[in-house]
Amino acid sequence: MNTPHYTARRSAVYLLDQVLGEGRLMSDLIASGKLDRLPPADRARAQRLANDTLRGLDRADRLLNRQLRKPPALHVHNILRLGTVELCMGGDAHGVVHELVGLMGNDRRHAKLKGLVNAVLRKMAGDAGKPWKDLRLPRLPGWLREPLVSAWGANPVNMMEKAHFAGAPLDITVKAGAERWAEMLGGRLLPTGSIRLDDVGQVSALAGFATGDWWVQDAAAALPVSILAPKPGEKIVDLCAAPGGKTLQLAAAGAEVTAVDLSERRMARVAENLKRTGLEAACVTGDVLEHEGSYDALLLDAPCSATGTIRRHPDLPYAKDGSDFGELIALQARMIDHAVGLLKPGGRLVYCTCSLLPDEGECQVEEALVRHDGLYTDRDALAVPGADPAWITEEGGLRLRPDYWADQGGMDGFYIACLRR
Numbered sequence: 569m570n571t572p573h574y575t576a577r578r579s580a581v582y583l584l585d586q587v588l589g590e591g592r593l594m595s596d597l598i599a600s601g602k603l604d605r606l607p608p609a610d611r612a613r614a615q616r617l618a619n620d621t622l623r624g625l626d627r628a629d630r631l632l633n634r635q636l637r638k639p640p641a642l643h644v645h646n647i648l649r650l651g652t653v654e655l656c657m658g659g660d661a662h663g664v665v666h667e668l669v670g671l672m673g674n675d676r677r678h679a680k681l682k683g684l685v686n687a688v689l690r691k692m693a694g695d696a697g698k699p700w701k702d703l704r705l706p707r708l709p710g711w712l713r714e715p716l717v718s719a720w721g722a723n724p725v726n727m728m729e730k731a732h733f734a735g736a737p738l739d740i741t742v743k744a745g746a747e748r749w750a751e752m753l754g755g756r757l758l759p760t761g762s763i764r765l766d767d768v769g770q771v772s773a774l775a776g777f778a779t780g781d782w783w784v785q786d787a788a789a790a791l792p793v794s795i796l797a798p799k800p801g802e803k804i805v806d807l808c809a810a811p812g813g814k815t816l817q818l819a820a821a822g823a824e825v826t827a828v829d830l831s832e833r834r835m836a837r838v839a840e841n842l843k844r845t846g847l848e849a850a851c852v853t854g855d856v857l858e859h860e861g862s863y864d865a866l867l868l869d870a871p872c873s874a875t876g877t878i879r880r881h882p883d884l885p886y887a888k889d890g891s892d893f894g895e896l897i898a899l900q901a902r903m904i905d906h907a908v909g910l911l912k913p914g915g916r917l918v919y920c921t922c923s924l925l926p927d928e929g930e931c932q933v934e935e936a937l938v939r940h941d942g943l944y945t946d947r948d949a950l951a952v953p954g955a956d957p958a959w960i961t962e963e964g965g966l967r968l969r970p971d972y973w974a975d976q977g978g979m980d981g982f983y984i985a986c987l988r989r
């Protein structure tokens with residue numbers, strides 16, 4: 569059996585090996601060019617296959633456990649997991665089994681297990697995969713499930729897991745004319761002003777992408793800038809700006825924007841996005857904690873666990889184990905303290921994280937209010953289109969969760985607060 573060296577399936581197995589074996593994030597692997605040898609359509613397919621496998625991993629392992637006496641080496645296990653998920657989701661049995669068994673043959677270390685892979689996948693292609701839909705919804709790993717259950721309760725976490733398993737539609741933010749673009753692209757205008765598209769193929773091939781009329785941004789991720797409510801001519805700094813979704817929103821509103829981020833590679837994406845959309849911002853590659861100035865408004869989208877984005881990034885619960893969260897929480901507090909010092913009198917600071925952990929949201933703001941005399945949360949700022957008053961928290965922030973808008977396709981988890989003094 570001849571299997572071409574680089575294919576979407578082979579690359580999907582590579583991604584699974586890296587995520588599950590090396591704790592690497594898929595976004596980092598893609599950004600560092602690991603799939604660059606694949607044409608764009610195959611690259612997208614490899615990511616989709618790996619994402620589907622990670623979303624269904626718990627189910628695939630349950631089915632495989634019935635066939636295997638003990639788990640094989642990780643690489644072989646990942647081939648079986650990928651094949652099981654594809655077959656159970658209705659993939660073409662001949663194509664899936666043929667290519668994955670072929671991959672085994674190409675690999676000298678594991679070639680002796682080729683027969684096993686062939687037998688298990690053929691069984692899966694027969695009737696073994698039928699109970700797929702009846703298996704329980706995949707659960708988050710314990711290290712993340714436990715703190716979420718203690719923060720939100722078991723039922724809401726079940727609903728979040730349902731949202732993670734369903735995945736996410738594509739949301740876009742437009743420079744102007746949202747209704748017209750929604751109609752042109754066949755999307756739905758959401759109550760917050762974002763446009764939601766289902767079943768999108770290649771994003772860059774859609775009308776309005778090359779011309780820079782819109783950018784990809786989850787509806788929840790667009791809310792911090794709505795809450796900041798930038799005005800034309802205001803001097804605003806976007807701290808932790810890359811890849812730049814919020815910078816673009818601020819610039820589109822006519823603000824005089826400075827975008828700051830530590831990562832040179834990610835700042836290059838901000839520059840690319842500005843160029844494509846024809847918007848302007850001063851770009852600074854540097855540490856937020858060393859940034860000086862005095863601003864009408866600040867946006868601090870701090871680095872965080874990103875646990876609010878699992879429906880888009882199902883690799884996260886497997887690549888991470890929470891061991892770096894303590895450091896992130898300490899950094900967020902230092903960033904808030906520094907940002908407060910950059911505010912002009914009467915200015916406002918929007919703090920946000922795409923996290924589901926109260927330690928990175930509600931608790932950060934509660935503690936900042938204690939540390940800074942006169943600092944308060946502006947609850948009125950949270951009254952933006954589409955934001956449900958029921959989402960407002962005790963200390964005056966807005967809590968967004970993936971299980972909200974369940975009938976409309978969900979939203980990323982976020983925490984947002986507008987601080988003033």
Ligand SMILES: C[S@@+](CC[C@H](N)C(=O)[O-])C[C@H]1O[C@@H](n2cnc3c(N)ncnc32)[C@H](O)[C@@H]1O
Nearest residue numbers: 808809810811812813814829830831855856869
């Ligand atoms: C949540 S992401 C920002 C997303 C961005 N605001 C957007 O909407 O596209 C967090 C960013 O913080 C940056 N970062 C982490 N530590 C930093 C620091 N000390 N100074 C500046 N940027 C930092 C990371 O490079 C990353 O791009």
